[in-house]
Amino acid sequence: MxxxxxxxxxxxxxxxxxxxxxxxxxxxxxxxxxxxxxxxxxxxxxxxxxxxxxxxxxxxxxxxxxxxxxxxxQGDFGTSYTYRVPVADLVADRLWVSLPLAVLSLILSTLIAFPIGLIAAANRGRAADYGIMGGTQLGIAVPNFWFAMLLVLVFAVNLHWFNAGGFPGWGTPIMALKSLVLPSIALALPQAAILARVMRSALIETLAQDYMRTARAKGLSRRQAVLRHALRNALIPVLTIIGLQFSFLLAGAIIIENVFFLPGLGRLIFQGITQRDLVVVESVTMLLVFAVIVVTFLVDIAYAIADPRLRRRG
Amino acid sequence: MISVDHLSLSIHGTPILRDVSFAMQPGRTFGLVGESGSGKSMTALALMQLLPEGFQTSGTASLDGINLLDRPEAEMCALRGNELGMIFQEPMTALNPVRRIGDQVAETLCIHGAAPRRDALKMARQKLDRVGLPQIALDRYPHELSGGQRQRVCIATAIALRPRLLIADEPTTALDVTTQAQILDLLRGLVEEEDMALLLITHDLAVVADMADHVAVMKAGGIVEQGTTHDVLSQQTHPYTRALFEASDHQPRRSTPDMDTGGEALLRVTNTTRHYPGPRIGLFRRGAPVRAVDGVSLGLQTGESLGLVGESGCGKSTLTRAILGLDPIQGGDIRALGYAVSPHMPRENRAGIQVVFQDPYGSFNPRWTVEHLVAEPYHLLPEAPQRDERRTQVAQALEAVGLQSSDMDKYPHEFSGGQRQRIAIARALITHPKILVLDEAVSALDVRVRAQILDLLADLQARMGLSYLFISHDLTVVRAITDRVLVMQAGKIVEEGPTRRVFEAPDHPYTRALLAAAPRLPDYARKD
Known part of the structure; x- marks a missing residue:
């Protein structure tokens, strides 16, 4: 290991x-x-x-x-030409918005995707499967900013449960978290749709394996066999997608950040490009690459935990 | 006492089994033989109630008076693994790759409430000792075990609760002969000691003759003949049983080869070595290289049929790849038809040596027509025939292997296994090669189909003067079709000689062990 x-x-x-x-x-x-x-x-x-x-x-x-x-x-990312402040400070501020947003969306999308992927796979070819597959197709096709606007309309404009946008800072953690709820749902829905489909196909492949038949011959019920034997084996492709999604969520939330007026990394890099602030662009890009590689590393370790066959390889 | 009475089964309306009746006694082995698709496995799955979706059964299958066919699923879950155990053909994939073997054996005990987890692991230890794995720790994963060891783990899981009935569906078909003999011994011992009934499903008549007290012969979803093994095998009342026996022992008629023994060999492998990099030890270090082929020499004469036998992992596939010029060799020299063989050899030199593999379906692109498939090796030729000429050539090749020229517009899925193997042979013949490498070419076929393909190969050899390099783990087949045989063990040729001599008076202890392990039909089952 x-x-x-x-x-x-x-x-x-x-x-x-x-x-x-x-x-x-x-x-x-x-x-x-x-x-x-x-x-x-x-x-x-x-x-x-x-x-x-x-x-x-x-x-x-x-x-x-x-x-x-x-x-x-050493933590010196240079000085932004337009802002006239160290890039490190700029990034740190934004990271405290983007990182929680990404983590929250990822947790949410995983929580949505796992059960519905499981239900679809277990009911393959039946009504539940068709319904879920149709729903996820819609989730992939509809852009996340459209969800965002819909959420704003329903929960901010009509119900007044949340603010329509802005970020109050972490001085009041509850308020900060609350302001991230709608954006993370908007980000999570399309991701969950993709993840659920991957989960479903990985599970269906696993369900056809010989060891599932062995499990049933031992006396496990269908449900026990799926939970004890299929789930962990289906996890490997799912982990790959989760890793990719996290990398995307960290910087790919530009549009959502704009819709909700969140000062995140996506907006920073976007502003850096439009204002030709190459120091910012360069450093933020490098930081994102670093983040992606850290996530890849974590996913690799998760692979090895999920699959003992990988632990031996160099 | 287990009795199956007028069991019929259909899946989505397609009849699969009809009127299957037989009875089993504790402490006895009941053999179910037949070709693929005859319904053997479906009979077993019906007893387990693990049938595919959309099934419908009639009749009864009772275990001590309980009809298994009308039990609700929850009750069947309690019976499976407890009263009914089952092991399958593919030990390599039958265990969950991400869970420790100890846990997988213990699971049978836990799930039926026989023991809490800690005690279950202790009992799993005993069960693994019982199946002959005392040296294997409970926390090993399946991929760390050999095929034979994995099958033992499967057996341990299936017998953990001493079931009344153990179903073994082709339990040794995927294993080497020596491993097969050990597993069969283990099963035989378990039946005696645990007093359970064993339902042994196999296509191999010799295995059934060796193991079973009673036997039933299945064909197209029904039992055509059953009785004590001795009666069925010696009398062979039903014509189908007789046909099976004749085919399993089939000797294709081969004209005495017109071998040019004095001349230069068509294929000459000299002191060839092929090794792989060893396993990694550290980040930058590796273990000693694995010598998969270690100083092998052989010669194949014109018109000769040369056998290469050995167990899995002995290096015969690696040697085959080197002979086909697919992999580089690290020492020695391979020459075929006057050319040096290497991965960099010019394409047209490859046309003279062609290959037929075990699984034709896996080596066919399912979206290509037969014409396209058979004509594929033409890309080796500098001036390949085009259009009409190509179709004529493909038609001739198909007719040579006993198919219709009209078959060339069909797709591979429209053919049976035997027909696909004929297509593979036609594909190999299209460039008019001198040498045909047959890599387990008949191993996946049913006995009757296998007999036909062996006849075809003998006929083609006589007509076209082909030379065969016949690679197989199946000693019966090698004996039937080759003139000379090489026995390979751990990368080396340990014995070489005329086939008849090697089989009748083997010199090397390994050859003797192989021959002793191979199940053979008893003398009373031979009609001639």
Whole structure:
């Protein structure tokens, strides 16, 4: 098990290094001068030169890269050109919105997907299955911002249970959590629809395995056999999707953040791009890559816990 | 006392079983033989009430007076694993891969309330000892065990509560002969000691002759003949029984091969070694490489039929892949038809050596027509025939293997197993090869179909002067069709010689062990 974890750690660290090189190259090396790019077409040369010095671009490319990486490792993400504050502070604020939002949505989507995937698989070809499959098809097809607007209409405008948007900060945790409820539901529904379908097909495949027949021959009822033998085996493909979904939820919530006026990472990176604040874009992208790799690592460990056959491999 | 009385079964209206009646005694083995699709397994599943959806049964199947066919599901759950145990053909997949074997054995005990978990694990230990696995710890996972060991675990789960009836559905078909002999011994011992009835389902008449007190022969959902094993086997009253026996011992008529023994061998493997990287030990270290093929030499003459036998894991498949030029070799030399064989050999050199595998369905693209499938090896030829010429060639190949030329517009799913194997042979013949590698080519077929394919192979060899390399774990088949045989063990050829000599007077202890383990039809069952 330890060897498996070390092996995964080595390979993911390599991915991290490769990703940082790609991000660095894309943003700084092509095309042209980032300082000139940030300042627009009409900037004069002295301003550009000043910004270059400011951004630490006055060395060789390798020096710049090393400076960027060592800075990030120490928690120095550079200074945002538009906000004039350290990127680390900007990110930290946003992360406290995006991370809880992503975690909440993921928990929600898993809680919805597991039972309905299970019910659909257990009733394959019957009315319940068709109903659930139709519902999930709808959940995938309908964009999440539409759900968001619907939720706002029903629960904020008509019922006044929640605010329609905004984020009060974590000073009052209850209020903060409350403001994340509708956005996380809107984010979770389409994810749950995908997850439920994966869960259903993984379970159906597992139900056809020989060891399910063995379980029944031992005297387990259909339900016991599914819960004791099928579920854990069906978990592997489901874990893969959960890992992918978390990565998406962390940064892919731009539209939902906009609908609910939440100051999240998605909005930060979006603003960074529109305002040509390349320092922000670069650092946030790198941070997201890091988050994705951490999640991948956790999913890999979860695989090994779920499936003993993986523990032996390096 | 278990008795099945006029059991009929249909699934979604399709009749599967009709009027099946037989009786079993405790401490006795009842053999159910027949070809695939004859209804053997369905009979067993009907007793277990584990039938596919949409089934309908009539008649009775009673265990000490309780009719199993009309029990509610909850009551059947209490009976299964308790009074009725069952083991299946594929030990490799019959155990849950993510749970420890101890837990899987103990589950039978827990589920029926026989013991709380801790005691159940202790009892599981005893059961595993009983089935001959004293050295296997309870916390091992199925993937850490061999096929034979896994089948023993399955048996332990099935007999944990000393059921009245144990059903074994082809329990040794997926195992090597020596392992098969051990598992059969174990079952025989259990029947005697635990005084349970064993319903042994098999396609192998020799196994049934060896094991069963009574036997029933099934065909198309019904029992055509039953009685004591001795009576049924020696009298063979029903023509179907007779046909089965003749086929299982079938000797294809082979013209004495017109072998060119003096000349240069068509295929020459010299001191060939193939090894795989060893298992990882640390992040950057690996164990000693696995020598799958270790210094093997062999020669195949024109018109000769050469057998290669050995158990799973002995390296015969690895050697086959090397001979086909699919994998690189790490030492020695392989030459076929005057060319050096390697993964980088030019395509047209591959046309002269073709292969037929065990499972034709798995090696066919289901969305291709037979014409497309049979003509596939044409991509090896620099100037392959086109359109009409191609259709003519495919038609000839299909006719050569006993199919119709009109079959070329059909799809593989429209054919039976035997017909598919004929298509695979036609595909191998389309480039007019000199050498045909037959890798377990008849192992998945029913005895009667197998006999026909063996006849076809003998006939093709005589007509086309083909040379065969016949790889199989099945000694009967190798004996029937080969001139010379090689016995492979742990990557090495341990014995080599004319087939008749090797089978009648084996030199090497391993060959002797293999032959001794192979179940054989008793003399009283031979008609001639």
């Amino acid at each position: 330890l060897r498996y974890i070390l092996g995964r750690l080595v390979s993911l660290s390599l991915s991290l290094i490769v990703a940082s090189l790609v991000i660095f190259t894309v943003i700084e090396v092509i095309p042209g001068d980032p300082a000139a790019f940030m300042l627009g077409l009409n900037a004069d040369d002295s301003t550009v030169a000043a910004l270059r010095a400011d951004l630490g671009l006055d060395g060789s490319r390798a020096e710049c890269y090393v400076a960027w990486i060592t800075g990030m490792v």
